[in-house]
Amino acid sequence: MTDSSAARPVDSRRDDRKAPIGSLRTLWPFVRKHSRLFVAWLFALGASSAATLSLPVAFKTMIDQGFAQSSAGGGSSAIDRAFLLLFLVAIALAFATAIRFYFVSVLGERVVADLREKLYSHLIALDAGFHDRNRSGELVSRLTADAELLRSVVGSSMSVALRSTVTVIGSLGMLFWTSPRLAVFALIGIPLAVLPIVIGGRKLQKISRASQDRVADANTLASETLGAVRTVQAHAREPYEQGRFSQSLQIAVKTARQRISAQAWVTAIAITLVFGAITLVLWSGAHDVVAGRMSAGTLGQFVLYALIGGGSIGALAEVWNDLQRAAGGMGRISELLNESSAVRAPAHPKTLAKPLHGELVFEHVGFHYPLRPDLPALEDFSLRVRPGETVALVGPSGAGKSTVFSILLRFHDPQQGAVKVDGLDVRELDPAALREAVALVPQQPTIFATTARDNIRYGRLEASDEDVAQAVRAAHAADFIGALPDGLGTELGERGARLSGGQQQRIAIARALLKDAPILLLDEATSALDAQSERAVQQALETLMEGRTTLVIAHRLATVLKADRIVVMDRGRIVAEGTHAQLLAQGGLYAELAKLQFLD
Numbered sequence: 001m002t003d004s005s006a007a008r009p010v011d012s013r014r015d016d017r018k019a020p021i022g023s024l025r026t027l028w029p030f031v032r033k034h035s036r037l038f039v040a041w042l043f044a045l046g047a048s049s050a051a052t053l054s055l056p057v058a059f060k061t062m063i064d065q066g067f068a069q070s071s072a073g074g075g076s077s078a079i080d081r082a083f084l085l086l087f088l089v090a091i092a093l094a095f096a097t098a099i100r101f102y103f104v105s106v107l108g109e110r111v112v113a114d115l116r117e118k119l120y121s122h123l124i125a126l127d128a129g130f131h132d133r134n135r136s137g138e139l140v141s142r143l144t145a146d147a148e149l150l151r152s153v154v155g156s157s158m159s160v161a162l163r164s165t166v167t168v169i170g171s172l173g174m175l176f177w178t179s180p181r182l183a184v185f186a187l188i189g190i191p192l193a194v195l196p197i198v199i200g201g202r203k204l205q206k207i208s209r210a211s212q213d214r215v216a217d218a219n220t221l222a223s224e225t226l227g228a229v230r231t232v233q234a235h236a237r238e239p240y241e242q243g244r245f246s247q248s249l250q251i252a253v254k255t256a257r258q259r260i261s262a263q264a265w266v267t268a269i270a271i272t273l274v275f276g277a278i279t280l281v282l283w284s285g286a287h288d289v290v291a292g293r294m295s296a297g298t299l300g301q302f303v304l305y306a307l308i309g310g311g312s313i314g315a316l317a318e319v320w321n322d323l324q325r326a327a328g329g330m331g332r333i334s335e336l337l338n339e340s341s342a343v344r345a346p347a348h349p350k351t352l353a354k355p356l357h358g359e360l361v362f363e364h365v366g367f368h369y370p371l372r373p374d375l376p377a378l379e380d381f382s383l384r385v386r387p388g389e390t391v392a393l394v395g396p397s398g399a400g401k402s403t404v405f406s407i408l409l410r411f412h413d414p415q416q417g418a419v420k421v422d423g424l425d426v427r428e429l430d431p432a433a434l435r436e437a438v439a440l441v442p443q444q445p446t447i448f449a450t451t452a453r454d455n456i457r458y459g460r461l462e463a464s465d466e467d468v469a470q471a472v473r474a475a476h477a478a479d480f481i482g483a484l485p486d487g488l489g490t491e492l493g494e495r496g497a498r499l500s501g502g503q504q505q506r507i508a509i510a511r512a513l514l515k516d517a518p519i520l521l522l523d524e525a526t527s528a529l530d531a532q533s534e535r536a537v538q539q540a541l542e543t544l545m546e547g548r549t550t551l552v553i554a555h556r557l558a559t560v561l562k563a564d565r566i567v568v569m570d571r572g573r574i575v576a577e578g579t580h581a582q583l584l585a586q587g588g589l590y591a592e593l594a595k596l597q598f599l600d
């Protein structure tokens with residue numbers, strides 16, 4: 001009975017949607033994978049239930065044969081034997097319970113680890129459209145809160161439910177076997193006693209949820225203000241915040257008091273009802289004993305079965321809610337597992353030549369984002385980039401420049417037209433193989449909360465330390481990385497919090513250099529870098545672009561001047577093409593953009 005108190009996930013209370021218990025069936029394949037653990041648990045469950053159900057019989061033997069016989073002159077050996085039997089049953093119960101607890105808890109951990117692993121692998125491979133539709137916070141909560149809910153269910157609630165069902169059925173049978181007449185009484189009495197306790201328990205759960213919510217409110221307030229302590233202090237709002245926090249604590253205490261007093265009442269009523277019922281049965285049984293219709297031991301045995309049965313009904317009622325919530329969690333997880341990626345590798349993908357020439361062709365590409373069916377992000381977009389050529393994409397915000405990158409990387413597939421790399425339609429390739437051939441330096445590079453070395457090695461996991469050092473030098477990042485406390489071994493902090501924008505870009509450039517892919521997609525940073533860091537980034541980019549087919553979303557004059565060709569985009573279309581001088585001479589959108597952006 002130890003495993004009923006397993007910790008509940010902290011934030012599951014915010015996610016109380018329930019579902020039919022049947023949804024839990026989808027857990028079965030995960031459980032079946034660990035069939036040995038499952039079978040071991042079933043055996044232990046059988047053993048512990050048998051021990052539980054034989055305890056009252058041992059108790060009866062102790063009273064009837066131990067006490068009665070010894071008082072009738074049977075000597076102390078009868079007492080000894082009866083107590084030894086009772087003790088042995090108790091030991092069997094103890095070990096069977098421990099073994100059952102062990103197997104079912106390990107099973108719970110394994111099942112949830114498998115489920116998480118499967119869900120994570122599934123989510124991380126789903127297409128960009130899916131990730132646009134679903135907030136990552138929501139997905140993380142499926143992966144944590146819902147999975148945690150299931151852990152407590154497999155490792156505890158489900159065990160309690162099955163065990164209690166077995167015990168209820170077993171003890172009912174034993175009640176009738178012990179005394180059919182009293183059993184009929186108990187059959188009416190036990191539910192009458194248990195029902196109010198269950199109802200009270202549910203009310204209590206609601207109140208305690210409210211109480212937890214109030215505590216959470218206070219915590220949110222504290223974490224918000226401590227997180228923005230500079231703003232609070234700059235406004236000299238410490239007393240104001242102290243007041244708000246103390247007020248929310250008082251509210252939390254008030255709701256906690258409601259919970260505590262409700263709990264006190266439920267306890268009092270529960271004890272009264274349970275003992276009232278036992279007293280009634282005992283009273284009626286005592287008459288039977290006095291009249292010689294029943295032995296004292298049988299009465300004791302009966303009361304124990306009634307207690308065990310009643311307790312198990314209570315336990316069943318208690319876990320029912322948990323099971324329903326977990327079924328809700330499993331339903332939501334199954335929904336995600338049933339999502340399939342819109343971008344998939346064909347059954348027999350074609351392979352890209354090695355080394356790749358790096359020719360890119362966009363043929364009349366038409367594309368709109370799944371969430372914006374009315375707004376074409378690319379329209380009749382045709383472009384051919386020769387191997388080794390550098391093409392700069394320029395255009396106002398929202399023109400579709402980043403979309404060109406997304407289509408090429410197959411984050412999305414276009415609705416019209418085709419994209420070809422070295423003459424092969426990208427839809428005929430395995431997306432992973434395609435992406436291996438492309439290095440992307442985004443405007444806001446992702447820096448992971450690990451060391452500078454591991455961040456750079458993300459470009460090629462098997463790269464040697466020497467390769468990393470070389471990439472760092474080529475990316476003009478050696479100076480600032482050398483100045484970090486542990487050089488390449490320095491932890492960069494969450495999202496690269498300890499680096500400037502220009503430094504983050506150079507980490508991303510080093511990463512791309514290490515990847516050494518023949519096609520390069522570059523999104524220039526728009527945020528103003530200081531002159532020194534801009535020069536360093538620029539030099540690093542030049543090294544990177546050498547000998548690669550490059551598409552660059554250009555924001556700087558230096559970049560457009562170096563490009564072989566400039567493509568001007570507006571509202572998803574190409575509106576002009578040429579060199580800087582040609583386009584300036586043409587006037588129009590490019591001349592306007594140049595005046596606004598480059599001529600500073």
Ligand SMILES: Nc1ncnc2c1ncn2[C@@H]1O[C@H](COP(=O)(O)OP(=O)(O)OP(=O)(O)O)[C@@H](O)[C@H]1O
Pocket residue numbers: 132369370371372375377395396397398399400401402403404
């Ligand atoms: N994930 C998305 N879902 C829906 N619409 C999108 C999505 N991403 C971009 N869009 C829309 O598609 C159009 C083209 O966007 P895109 O990001 O390609 O423009 P851009 O030229 O790169 O702009 P910027 O220079 O501001 O980054 C815009 O109208 C934008 O609102």
